[in-house]
Amino acid sequence: MERGWSGLTLDSSSLDLINPNRFNSNNHRRFSNPLTMSRIDDDDDQKTKISTARNEFRFPVSLSGIRDREDDAGDNDREVPGEVDFFSDRKSIVCGDDVDDPRARVKKEEQDDQTHVNTGLNLRTTGNTRSDQSVVDDGESSEMEDKRAKNELVKLQDELKEMTMENHKLRELLTQVSNNYTSLQMHLVSLMQQQQQNKVIEAAEKPEETIVPRQFINLGPSRAAGEAEDVSNSSSEERTRSGGSSAAEKRSNEIRDGKRLGREESPETESNKVQKVNNSSPSTFDQSTEATMRKARVSVRARSEAPMISDGCQWRKYGQKMAKGNPCPRAYYRCTMATGCPVRKQVQRCAEDRSILITTYEGNHIHPLPPAAVAMASTTTAAANMLLSGSMSSHDGMMNPTNLLARAVLPCSTSMATISASAPFPTVTLDLTHAPSPPNGSNSSSSTAAATTNNNNHNSLMQRPQQHQQQQMTNLPPGMLPHVIGQALYNQSKFSGLQFSGGSPSAAAFSQPTAVADTIAALTADPNFTAVLAAVISSMINGSNHRDGEGNNKNQ
């Protein structure tokens, strides 16, 4: 009876909840055309449509035993409430406002019977249907049966009303959770950035302390727009565009200077960086850390025939190179949504499987993002931040928010992502190319294959010796990105030298929870965190695939 009701909102079909157009695919199989339903619901006077709807759309709940009486009360669907949507439309077929009043119902049914005659519709009418002449001629037994049926119908109507209310509540809850998720996600990123800045301030006040963590300061949104521009790379395009006014020219020069500095510092080794940071002033430190921050990378592997996955941002290609070990060229893109935005990405096909597109993001956007780009950008930003946070030092590997995040998602996540914290470019690889796998690595075959691919991928992408172990986590089903990050960060924690025992992290590992960690945990534990992001990522990839045949190699 409850089939498809209670589990409607927060179960595995949550993806469809996010996208109403896809909603009918699972729970509303018979409601193949939501648009038609809305037309039906909005147009109370058009009995033809209503009746057609009755024939076309069946109750997803089991109404065995009352099917005929459903037809009996079938014209109640003329009385459907005005507000009908994907959650309530099924129930509203029966749950008219005045259905509960038997007298009104009988009256209505008489009218409806007449209507049926007038419209010539071939509605199924059985012995329980009042329009049938047999109802009038039936004796006491028929009345009793009718009464019983009526009671049953009323009972069912009550039940359906309750379900309607419950469904409404769940729907509101879903909306609220989705909204909260979006805001919390943004808040999370800012929190983490704030935390990094706090660490920098603390470290600056105590210069004798270890300096290593400070090199991984993140860009806060406030400073990003200003300083990041100064420090970030600039292209010839940027210089050209800003070359008109003197102020713009000055700014362009600043950018250029900053870029020069960034280019000088970015390729440094870790030890050199530490040394330099240790002796540098705060401003110099910021530039250095900016350069380092920009080197944090998030690599996304996804199956797509399109030249690029559509991530909502505008990109301009500025280079292409043949990479060693891969016959496919690597394309370099920079974000052009704002002048001076430091974000870049590399796009390359996997050498082993050319249907796999590897997109590597680097840097943080310094401008507002269109809705379509928010999910990917914030995800990659968060992943990069968390990665850096987790890789800052080994001694606190299990104490940082990263690992708490990992713990939050660990129980329900499988191996999906790769952490490569090798200097100088710590990288999170999110593998969207494999089907879900059983936990605990029991899917040895696919997991192994993915691992090989991914390692090769890293070799080709990074062209750096794997100085550290690389934790292979694969098999990311589209829609599990937050889990991916969590899993990746879980791996990062292992990378840090401390390992969970059998997937069950020790309590000592979380002895110093932070507010940020709690936020992360709460976010990632929320099924909607997965669902919302999953929907976006999936739509990106799908959208990209849909454009395969359109030669979409322009900016996306």
Add this chain to the structure above:
DNA sequence: CGTCTTTGACCAGCGC
């Protein structure tokens, strides 16, 4: 004509 892509050249880091 403006914008974007292509592509060879250049630079810096790294390993030998």
Add this chain to the structure above:
DNA sequence: GCGCTGGTCAAAGACG
């Protein structure tokens, strides 16, 4: 120091 490689620049060409 030299060669290899990744990353970027910028001139030239393509495109709308």
